[in-house]
Amino acid sequence: MFRFDVVVVGSGVAGSSAALAAAEAGSSVALIAKDSLQETNTVYAQGGMAAVLSPEDSIESHVADTLVVGCGICDVEAVERVVRGGPESIRRLLEWGAKFDLDSQGQLDLSREGGHSHYRIVHAGGAATGVEIQRTLAAAVARHPDIAVFQNNFAIDLISGANGRVIGVLSQTERGELVAFSAAQVILATGGAGQLFRETTNPAIATGDGVAMAFRAGAVLRDPEFFQFHPTCLYIAGAARVLISEIVRGAGGILLDKDRVRFMPEYHPSAELAPRDVVSRACFDRMVKTNDTSVYLDLSDLEKDPHQLFPHISRICSYFGIDIAKDPIPVRPGAHYMIGGIQVDADGRTSVPGLWAAGECSSSGLHGANRMGSNSLLEGMVLGARAGERAAEDGRDFPLIPIDRHLRTDRPNGSSDVKLGIHDMTYSLKSLMWRQMGIVRNGPMILDAAEKVSFWARAVQKLASPEPRSWELLNMLTIAHLASVSAAVREESRGTHFREDFPEPRPAWRAHTQLVPVTEGATIKAVHIGRAPVRDTVPAR
Structure with missing residues (x-):
């Protein structure tokens, strides 16, 4: 102890x-x-860290960009607090020895990503x-x-x-x-x-x-x-998914379908630099329409050599025989941020x-x-x-x-009569969530997912042996169930939550989904799901 x-x-x-x-x-x-x-x-974060550092940029602009991308339910006080802390955070990292990319004048090399109206992304190693x-x-x-x-x-x-x-x-x-x-x-x-x-x-x-x-x-x-889905993960069948940073599109990379047609201008005025939820849904939609397993990120027209700009991405793609200066990179969306x-x-x-x-x-x-x-x-x-x-x-x-x-250090033992396949159940959960709680959702799919996850969670609690893999799976099942029931309640589309049965935002749901555990002693017996108002203003100080 x-x-x-x-x-x-x-x-x-x-x-x-x-x-x-x-x-x-x-x-x-x-x-x-x-x-x-x-x-x-x-x-595994590639792109960079946003901070207002250039004279052309402003705190107000960074705050405004964040609020627009947040689709109406950002906490303004939190946004202002974080944005105002950006320059000091960069200074502190530099003081501790961080080596960020510099421009030809020896100043921090600032880039731009989707949703940002100014160049304010500090990065290292291109995308490392x-x-x-x-x-x-x-x-x-x-x-x-x-x-x-x-x-x-x-x-x-x-x-x-x-x-x-x-x-x-x-x-x-x-x-x-x-x-x-x-x-x-x-x-x-x-x-x-x-x-x-x-x-x-x-x-x-x-x-x-x-x-x-x-x-x-x-x-x-x-x-x-x-749950945010990043639009561009390297997609090679059988290989682990690798993020292809948004900074690549910020440098001029464009998205093509299998017929080599650039499609993002059809979906948003900002094209490849639209907010991530828009780009992810566009990629998903194009994959369905062209009956392909991916779309393609083309860097062939960048002003600078992409191998020099993005050495980390260049090295990873080279393992699969992809020359990022001339070969389109196969990409597809992947779960990225909770x-x-x-x-x-x-x-x-x-x-x-x-x-x-x-x-x-x-x-x-x-x-x-x-x-x-x-x-x-x-x-x-x-x-x-x-x-x-x-x-x-x-x-x-x-x-x-x-x-x-x-403190109780005794952990429940799994049944000796029934052996639970933790690996199989984990893969089943991941597949279920991708199919039914992924980029595009609907009510019946969400409810079916919640029911299955609840059943699996009960099995794991009763049968799994006390070890980290079992505890991880139980944690994943807990989050999956709570996410599913919340998605079922939110009958609208907003930001990363897109329901094809409720495809538009609804004013009544410009609110937070709040989950309050109902406890009995040390046991959670139920969850109360309600709406909490959005804090639109900064409190007076």
Whole structure:
């Protein structure tokens, strides 16, 4: 058993930023990483980080762009807070040793992506920004004397006190040992849940663990039906899906169908730089109309050599014999970013005392119904640091509650008579969600998915053996069911949530979907699903 002032679960941009901020505020910090510090969702972020840095740009413009892409349900206060924190976040990363791409004058080379009206994307290695940011943050974490890092630790559940307050985390080491972390404050920064879907840009660790843990602890969730699909994943049958960054289209790449017809101008005035939900649906529609498994990204007319602009993408494509300077790249949409999550306030507090959340696992209100590219790394930096700082303040002089009497280390054993095929069920879930909760949805498909997922979840709870693969699957089933029932309730189309039976937005649904667990003792008996108003204005200060 370990005791710390603050425990942070998750080691990507949000988790590392939270840990550094809490430690700088004087707290002892434990940083629990599911894998190594070099294997996070952040590492797979390619395009860049948005920040207002040029004289032609403005805070007001970045805020306005974010609100437009968010389709009417962004929290304006959250948008302004994050956007205003952009320049300082870049300065901090540079101070910690980040190496971003520079232009010929030695200044930060700013690019543009879909939804952005100005060049404001800071990037590294062309399209390897996440790798550089993770390297920088991991080094800063390693240097800090008040942060203890626990790598390859699977966080199983939150530990709650008698009054429902979160007082710690139960995890399992790679050797199979159960470890309890006692803390005055716990921050979840566990990333997303792209592994819910067969086609995804996310790494294997993205199984929605933090959101599921928070829900089991009684936390209110928000907008889980909104899941962003990135329009351009490298599609080679049998190979893992690899993101082809939006920065490539920002540099002039165009989308073609199998007949080599450029199609995006037919779908949106901004063509390839339309918001991601628009481009993803257009790609999906074109694949159906041309009876093809992909569309094609053409870089042959770029002004500069694409091999030099995007060395990371060039290297990956070369493994498959694709010369990105002359060969169209086969791409198709894939699950990319979980927009909904754990509901938090402006400081990252959840509805459960002692529990905080930041980054992709949270629902801060920044993204609304559709995330604008390169705003997520920015959110992780700004709101991760904010949560760490505030958690440290709240935890100051807060007594550590002994967790021994609140801790159960016995895990239910699977049935010896029936063996559950975890791999098969996981693949079935991913396929089901891709078919019925993917880019285009409808009521009967959504309800059928919710029913199947609920049945599978009961089977896993009863039959699965107590091991990380089973716990991951149970977390995925939890998120899949909550996303499905929320999608069924939202009878409209808005942002990333598109229903062919309700193809237009409806004024009555310009609201958040709010999921409140109904508990009986330590057990969740039901979920109340309602609407919460959108905060349109910034509170007076």
